[in-house]
Amino acid sequence: MPKVDSSILSKKDKILLDIEKIIDPKNVLSHTDEIRPYETDALAAYKQAPLLVVLPETVKEVSEILKYCNENKIKVVPRGAGTGLSGGSLPLEDCILLAMGKFNKILELDYENRCVVTQPCVTNLAITQAVQDKGFYYAPDPSSQIACSIGGNVAENSGGVHSLKYGATTNNLLGIEVVLMDGTITRFGGKAMDAEGYDFLGLMTGSEGLLGVITEVTVKILRTPEVVKAALIGFPTIEDAGNCVAEIIAQGCIPAGMEIMDKALTKATNDYSKAGYPTDAEGMMIVEFDGTEHEVDAYIEKVKNIAEKNNSSSLKISKSNDERLKFWAGRKAAFPACGVLAPDYMCMDGSIPRGKLAEVLNEITRLSKKYNLPVANAFHAGDGNLHPLIMFDANDPEELKKCEEFGADILKYCVKVGGALTGEHGVGIEKRELMCEAFNDKDIQQQLTIKVALDPNSLLNPGKVYPILRKCAEEGRVHVHGGKTKFPDIPRF
Amino acid sequence: MSMEEKQNSQTFLDFNQSNFNPSTREEIVEIIKDCYRKNIPLEINGTKSKNKIGRNFQSEKTLSLSKYSGIIEYKPEELYIKVRAGTPIKDIVAELDKNNQQLAFEPIDFGFLFKGSSNAGTIGGVVSSNFAGPRRFKVGSARDHLLGFQGVNGKGEIIKSGGTVVKNVTGYDLCKLLSGSFGTLTVLTDLSVKVLPKPDSSKTLIINNPHLKKAIEYLGIALSSSTDPSGGVFYPEKFDNNFTFNDLTHKGALTAIRIEGPSNSVDERIKRLIKELSLLENEFSILESVQTNIFWNKTKNLEVFSNSKSNLLRIVVPVSETLNVIQKLKTFDANYFLDWGGSLIWLELEKINLKTLREIKEITQEHSGYCTIIKVEEDLKASADIFTIDPIKYKISEKIKKSFDPKRIFNPGKMYSGI
Numbered sequence: 001m002p003k004v005d006s007s008i009l010s011k012k013d014k015i016l017l018d019i020e021k022i023i024d025p026k027n028v029l030s031h032t033d034e035i036r037p038y039e040t041d042a043l044a045a046y047k048q049a050p051l052l053v054v055l056p057e058t059v060k061e062v063s064e065i066l067k068y069c070n071e072n073k074i075k076v077v078p079r080g081a082g083t084g085l086s087g088g089s090l091p092l093e094d095c096i097l098l099a100m101g102k103f104n105k106i107l108e109l110d111y112e113n114r115c116v117v118t119q120p121c122v123t124n125l126a127i128t129q130a131v132q133d134k135g136f137y138y139a140p141d142p143s144s145q146i147a148c149s150i151g152g153n154v155a156e157n158s159g160g161v162h163s164l165k166y167g168a169t170t171n172n173l174l175g176i177e178v179v180l181m182d183g184t185i186t187r188f189g190g191k192a193m194d195a196e197g198y199d200f201l202g203l204m205t206g207s208e209g210l211l212g213v214i215t216e217v218t219v220k221i222l223r224t225p226e227v228v229k230a231a232l233i234g235f236p237t238i239e240d241a242g243n244c245v246a247e248i249i250a251q252g253c254i255p256a257g258m259e260i261m262d263k264a265l266t267k268a269t270n271d272y273s274k275a276g277y278p279t280d281a282e283g284m285m286i287v288e289f290d291g292t293e294h295e296v297d298a299y300i301e302k303v304k305n306i307a308e309k310n311n312s313s314s315l316k317i318s319k320s321n322d323e324r325l326k327f328w329a330g331r332k333a334a335f336p337a338c339g340v341l342a343p344d345y346m347c348m349d350g351s352i353p354r355g356k357l358a359e360v361l362n363e364i365t366r367l368s369k370k371y372n373l374p375v376a377n378a379f380h381a382g383d384g385n386l387h388p389l390i391m392f393d394a395n396d397p398e399e400l401k402k403c404e405e406f407g408a409d410i411l412k413y414c415v416k417v418g419g420a421l422t423g424e425h426g427v428g429i430e431k432r433e434l435m436c437e438a439f440n441d442k443d444i445q446q447q448l449t450i451k452v453a454l455d456p457n458s459l460l461n462p463g464k465v466y467p468i469l470r471k472c473a474e475e476g477r478v479h480v481h482g483g484k485t486k487f488p489d490i491p492r493f
Numbered sequence: 494m495s496m497e498e499k500q501n502s503q504t505f506l507d508f509n510q511s512n513f514n515p516s517t518r519e520e521i522v523e524i525i526k527d528c529y530r531k532n533i534p535l536e537i538n539g540t541k542s543k544n545k546i547g548r549n550f551q552s553e554k555t556l557s558l559s560k561y562s563g564i565i566e567y568k569p570e571e572l573y574i575k576v577r578a579g580t581p582i583k584d585i586v587a588e589l590d591k592n593n594q595q596l597a598f599e600p601i602d603f604g605f606l607f608k609g610s611s612n613a614g615t616i617g618g619v620v621s622s623n624f625a626g627p628r629r630f631k632v633g634s635a636r637d638h639l640l641g642f643q644g645v646n647g648k649g650e651i652i653k654s655g656g657t658v659v660k661n662v663t664g665y666d667l668c669k670l671l672s673g674s675f676g677t678l679t680v681l682t683d684l685s686v687k688v689l690p691k692p693d694s695s696k697t698l699i700i701n702n703p704h705l706k707k708a709i710e711y712l713g714i715a716l717s718s719s720t721d722p723s724g725g726v727f728y729p730e731k732f733d734n735n736f737t738f739n740d741l742t743h744k745g746a747l748t749a750i751r752i753e754g755p756s757n758s759v760d761e762r763i764k765r766l767i768k769e770l771s772l773l774e775n776e777f778s779i780l781e782s783v784q785t786n787i788f789w790n791k792t793k794n795l796e797v798f799s800n801s802k803s804n805l806l807r808i809v810v811p812v813s814e815t816l817n818v819i820q821k822l823k824t825f826d827a828n829y830f831l832d833w834g835g836s837l838i839w840l841e842l843e844k845i846n847l848k849t850l851r852e853i854k855e856i857t858q859e860h861s862g863y864c865t866i867i868k869v870e871e872d873l874k875a876s877a878d879i880f881t882i883d884p885i886k887y888k889i890s891e892k893i894k895k896s897f898d899p900k901r902i903f904n905p906g907k908m909y910s911g912i
């Protein structure tokens with residue numbers, strides 16, 4: 001992490017007094033016990049208490065705090081719900097943690113323009129809940145949607161299992177209000193689509209809190225599909241499953257969701273949740289379509305034929321919504337199911353071209369043997385997002401090191417086959433040192449120049465995303481010990 | 494580098510010429526490096542199909558990407574195509590056609606507007622201007638379909654961002670930032686663009702209705718319904734000569750709603766829509782697939798303004814404001830039609846002056862929208878604000894411009910004076 005500025009640490013009392021002049025002292029936390037809950041986000045392997053935690057209530061307060069910090073060269077780390085998996089809101093010892101938790105109100109349900117205006121710390125799911133009685137929903141659905149904040153979704157450009165058809169956050173976002181590090185309050189985008197000029201809305205989305213603090217969000221909402229049906233298909237080989245995916249797409253079907261699990265994960269999740277999965281299959285796929293009855297039936301029929309052509313060993317189509325949810329229940333229990341198999345596991349988040357699935361899984365199997373660690377794989381086949389779960393025992397330092405090397409090797413391989421280091425969890429501190437696998441110095445330099453243009457003193461969320469040490473360090477991924485995640489009750493990926 | 498590229502890159506680059514037509518990325522890099530060293534401003538273009546959009550600016554030399562063309566890689570099953578920036582849109586469309594795929598954001602062919610016949614331009618130009626067709630509200634615009642790029646920044650350095658996969662959150666999303674930047678930040682060289690299957694079938698419900706208010710109501714109901722339309726426009730009566738279709742039973746103003754998908758589902762949804770809009774038998778007609786394609790191509794390509802000598806403004810407002818905005822704009826003796834379900838107003842004015850322009854821009858801003866000048870008389874162009882920007886965003890834009898193009902050699906002043 002960036003070097004700690006000891007002069008800031010020594011001025012803590014003065015800073016506290018100054019901040020308490022800007023916002024109500026009850027919203028400034030400085031005592032060790034008060035700030036402990038803010039030491040980490042969902043990448044719980046890393047912990048660091050900040051200098052202070054401040055909880056502003058208005059955009060004016062956010063602006064004044066940032067302006068004060070900018071003038072006094074104090075680092076600021078913004079935080080939403082703290083559910084991020086890549087350490088994006090990990091505090092620094094000499095930083096002010098700007099916790100946006102009090103920005104928790106939905107401001108406007110605008111059905112005429114089919115959008116919702118909300119404060120950033122409203123949860124993703126709360127947006128859908130606010131509009132569902134009128135038959136609408138907000139499409140991006142990261143698995144942690146019951147807890148993650150919409151502001152955090154914007155900062156990380158969160159996805160979900162429906163990204164192929166409906167896009168990630170960036171494709172569903174209309175506008176934001178942002179405060180820059182110098183205290184400037186501005187708006188990018190709005191209810192009118194495709195604002196003129198440079199697309200700062202697009203630039204801010206997924207910038208992991210490095211360029212500005214989001215204080216208001218406008219998202220588009222969609223009409224809830226009438227019918228949703230899923231097919232549960234088993235395949236004798238992963239290659240068959242992969243070919244089936246390619247053909248589904250080649251035949252012009254765009255499923256709402258398409259998931260593949262390998263045999264290890266199918267068995268683990270079936271044992272755990274009794275989902276009725278074909279445990280003898282080497283690859284298992286869930287394909288889901290939404291739309292009107294005829295539309296969904298037409299696609300399901302098409303998929304059925306394609307699956308049979310690709311040697312499917314079993315095929316079940318959901319006859320009710322309950323059955324459809326049962327198909328997903330096992331898939332959604334992938335984390336706890338792995339927790340039963342090993343004391344610890346680490347979840348990776350790479351993106352690969354769909355057609356490379358079999359090749360990448362073969363490589364993962366090879367690496368699994370090399371490192372002598374078991375692995376189970378889940379794959380958002382629709383959008384190419386691969387989540388290998390590496391099982392290990394963190395009490396054995398040698399095994400932890402091996403696991404980290406294994407994880408880094410997988411991500412490097414994802415990049416090598418034309419994919420990406422991270423599909424939806426973000427770079428944060430977790431994959432920071434792997435950025436040089438995806439980008440060369442010039443690419444990274446260009447991005448850093450943008451950062452400097454908006455935050456010349458590099459005070460906003462420093463140490464995240466971009467490598468500090470030019471080495472591909474192998475640091476902790478989503479590391480779970482004894483089945484205890486940071487938020488064990490939140491579904492993951 | 495392929496053999497062909499190697500040979501081309503060895504071609505002698507004459508830095509004294511005023512028009513550069515490089516055919517390799519290496520040449521592009523050399524040209525930009527030279528211009529960076531010598532502070533030579535460059536006009537960046539492709540086939541100039543849209544070069545009348547934007548401010549006039551001084552450039553010493555022209556860098557045309559029209560020879561840096563061709564499809565690098567097309568993976569139908571991975572839903573992307575990787576092309577050089579100078580590749581004509583029509584070549585890409587023809588290639589995608591072979592696999593029944595398309596650029597879902599419907600790039601606009603501005604040729605009709607500017608010269609009376611098709612000139613769809615290049616992919617580089619389409620991405621750099623980020624204007625999307627009627628499907629915008631459903632699938633997004635060019636910026637939502639650019640998966641990754643390689644380009645050359647203002648110092649002559651090759652940079653890249655994104656890739657070929659749809660889910661990628663590695664680093665800042667420069668694909669978005671460069672889309673719609675009109676070549677002022679980076680010379681895009683290679684682009685990976687998302688492609689999608691063409692729908693099996695598409696039909697258009699045409700409602701015979703002269704009233705703007707009613708049209709906006711129809712469009713609002715349709716776009717909020719589970720029938721999931723992919724286009725919604727309103728043409729006032731003035732344009733009815735442009736639409737003579739066998740299936741069209743009426744003359745006069747029309748509201749059109751497009752439904753796409755598997756054929757049985759399209760029929761089902763059209764029926765449902767008729768019911769949801771409470772239409773009587775004599776109030777509507779339905780265009781079958783072929784006529785639907787013609788209708789929406791005409792719409793996206795602004796063919797009703799083909800060869801027009803008039804000025805054209807592109808106004809986008811939240812749809813709730815459209816009625817009020819149009820009512821205020823009526824005082825200006827203008828023609829218009831509505832796209833994007835009512836939130837995009839194409840406004841044609843025969844006569845215009847700086848005062849009217851300012852007033853129209855103010856009206857759109859009062860209603861939470863914006864107004865871009867697409868086509869305007871030459872003598873006005875020098876003094877009119879083509880794009881509008883507030884001081885804060887101007888300051889940020891200036892900094893971003895500097896971070897990519899520190900000596901302001903790419904299209905200087907094309908978007909804003911000083912940027």
